[in-house]
Amino acid sequence: MRHVINVTILIIVATVGLLFVLNRVHLMPVAASTAAGPVDWLFGLHMDIITFLYVLINGIMLYCVFAFRRRRGDDSEGSYFHGNTKLELGWIIVPTIVVMIFAVLGASVLSQVSAADAKEMKVIVTGRQWAWTFEYPDLGITSTELNLPVNEQAHFILRSEDVIHSFWVPQFRLKQDLVPGQDKELRITPTLLGSYQLMCAELCGTSHAYMTAPVNVLSAADFEIWRQKRLGIYKEPEGTGTGGGAAAEDPVAVGKKVASSAGCVACHSIDGSKIVGPTWKGLAGESVTLADGSTVTADDAYLEESIVNPGAKMVQGYPDVMPKNFKDVLTADEIKGIIAYIKTLK
Numbered sequence: 001m002r003h004v005i006n007v008t009i010l011i012i013v014a015t016v017g018l019l020f021v022l023n024r025v026h027l028m029p030v031a032a033s034t035a036a037g038p039v040d041w042l043f044g045l046h047m048d049i050i051t052f053l054y055v056l057i058n059g060i061m062l063y064c065v066f067a068f069r070r071r072r073g074d075d076s077e078g079s080y081f082h083g084n085t086k087l088e089l090g091w092i093i094v095p096t097i098v099v100m101i102f103a104v105l106g107a108s109v110l111s112q113v114s115a116a117d118a119k120e121m122k123v124i125v126t127g128r129q130w131a132w133t134f135e136y137p138d139l140g141i142t143s144t145e146l147n148l149p150v151n152e153q154a155h156f157i158l159r160s161e162d163v164i165h166s167f168w169v170p171q172f173r174l175k176q177d178l179v180p181g182q183d184k185e186l187r188i189t190p191t192l193l194g195s196y197q198l199m200c201a202e203l204c205g206t207s208h209a210y211m212t213a214p215v216n217v218l219s220a221a222d223f224e225i226w227r228q229k230r231l232g233i234y235k236e237p238e239g240t241g242t243g244g245g246a247a248a249e250d251p252v253a254v255g256k257k258v259a260s261s262a263g264c265v266a267c268h269s270i271d272g273s274k275i276v277g278p279t280w281k282g283l284a285g286e287s288v289t290l291a292d293g294s295t296v297t298a299d300d301a302y303l304e305e306s307i308v309n310p311g312a313k314m315v316q317g318y319p320d321v322m323p324k325n326f327k328d329v330l331t332a333d334e335i336k337g338i339i340a341y342i343k344t345l346k
């Protein structure tokens with residue numbers, strides 16, 4: 001009986017102590033969607049139970065190692081016994097109940113976070129090695145960055161063109177795989193203005209680590225401005241006097257940003273190393289040997305053609321794997337920006 005009391009006290013003290021420490025380390029990034037509340041609550045509950053189980057198992061084990069160690073001069077045999085029906089029933093029934101409670105809680109949280117709003121914005125997300133594309137069918141926009149209006153539900157339709165990828169913005173908490181040949185769904189209502197990053201959470205090949213895309217949660221007004229800019233119908237408000245807007249954006253800066261958001265950097269290095277495609281370092285103005293042995297000069301026209309129609313002139317020694325849809329995904333300014341950017345990479 002003395003041992004039971006000792007172990008019980010040990011476990012209570014250690015569990016409370018460990019939980020105290022764990023609750024002070026913040027493992028989670030900022031919460032930026034309506035799903036974060038219920039998901040974090042359920043995660044926290046799991047953590048509490050797991051902490052208790054960890055202490056229970058290790059506590060009893062450590063206690064036994066010390067309390068029942070062999071004493072000096074004690075060479076007698078250990079006592080023999082077989083089975084303990086009460087204990088065995090206990091460790092079947094109690095975990096079964098705990099797991100069933102979590103199944104019910106999990107199902108309830110799942111139905112909560114996947115509930116559809118009457119008013120939702122559809123976004124078709126396409127993943128491919130190794131970039132993301134976002135199509136807003138109701139708005140007529142296709143983009144390489146994911147912009148979302150705050151407090152409005154986004155209904156993502158997730159598609160993959162090649163292998164399994166996974167859609168994950170840690171601040172939104174939810175994650176969904178993209179499976180080739182299937183449409184997957186995910187609903188997210190962002191609640192916090194800010195810039196986040198979408199990352200692929202399924203190891204998907206050479207440049208998996210570069211498969212990211214910018215995510216911006218915007219106010220309704222800023223989202224409307226972005227929409228109009230993408231559609232080319234944006235008019236600078238009168239009298240802002242900054243002369244700002246798109247014209248002020250430096251093409252090189254635009255190009256550098258798009259090269260990363262559109263996923264070019266997954267295949268093209270800027271330091272001279274060969275990844276999947278040729279490096280961009282020192283490309284502009286140089287002569288390029290094509291697959292048929294002829295050479296061309298990498299002028300603006302060639303660079304543009306290489307982006308909008310990658311199959312037209314194949315660089316010698318490289319496979320025809322560059323995505324063919326940049327023509328539709330990138331705006332004219334973005335393509336100009338990339339060319340300007342490539343020209344700075346001497």
Ligand SMILES: [Cu+2]
Nearest residue numbers: 165200204211
């Ligand atoms: Cu991926």
